[in-house]
Amino acid sequence: MPTCRSRGVSANVLTIRKNTKVAQGRMFEPGLSELVVGKNANTTYSGLTVGNTVDFGGGHWRVVGVFDAGGSAFDSEVWCDARVLDDVYKRPSNVFQSVTVHLTSPDALQQFKDSVTADPRLNVDVSREIDYYSKQSTRMTQLITILGGLVASVMAIAPSLARSTPCIPRLRNAAANRYHARLGIRGARGSIFVLD
Numbered sequence: 001m002p003t004c005r006s007r008g009v010s011a012n013v014l015t016i017r018k019n020t021k022v023a024q025g026r027m028f029e030p031g032l033s034e035l036v037v038g039k040n041a042n043t044t045y046s047g048l049t050v051g052n053t054v055d056f057g058g059g060h061w062r063v064v065g066v067f068d069a070g071g072s073a074f075d076s077e078v079w080c081d082a083r084v085l086d087d088v089y090k091r092p093s094n095v096f097q098s099v100t101v102h103l104t105s106p107d108a109l110q111q112f113k114d115s116v117t118a119d120p121r122l123n124v125d126v127s128r129e130i131d132y133y134s135k136q137s138t139r140m141t142q143l144i145t146i147l148g149g150l151v152a153s154v155m156a157i158a159p160s161l162a163r164s165t166p167c168i169p170r171l172r173n174a175a176a177n178r179y180h181a182r183l184g185i186r187g188a189r190g191s192i193f194v195l196d
Helices: 039-044 082-088 106-117 129-164 170-183
Strands: 006-009 021-025 034-038 053-056 059-068 078-081
Touching: 006 082, 034 039, 039 059, 078 082
Parallel strands: 006 078, 034 059
Antiparallel strands: 021 059, 034 078, 053 059
8 A cells, every 4th residue: 555644543533523524435344454545545545445455554454435524634544443453553452642532612621631641651742633733834844944944055055165166177167157147147156056
């Protein structure tokens, strides 16, 4: 199976994710090696169509449905029974990477957070889902900004270093000057990185 995010979920996922509906086929049966795939995963990855069997994680999975998560990131995922996925990956059945809960009101978050974090057996970070994804987005933006700055710095410095290195043939400098002249920026040395 191509790289696609698989998520083990509980049978009540459609109750928790109220904006998610089964658009084609049916929901997986708990305890069986069955998949429901997001509408984007269904169209992006070959083989993720209702009725097909796919192999991943050492298991054989039958695609039984396609879900529509209203345009959210979940539309690009594949869902299956969490317990079955744990068995396939030989993970303990009582360990979860994340848990989603519905609270009685937005004000109940702090009380819930206090009760869960007070349990010394748990090492958890409790946050609103929108805050979690916002934090993830911020981290990705920071990574892209740092990498972009690094690439821009190299691109700004490299032409100056190439011009000051005596072992670079004059022909390369002449070609670089012609390139600058064609762009109408003859005096703007160091602003364009020329690759041969």
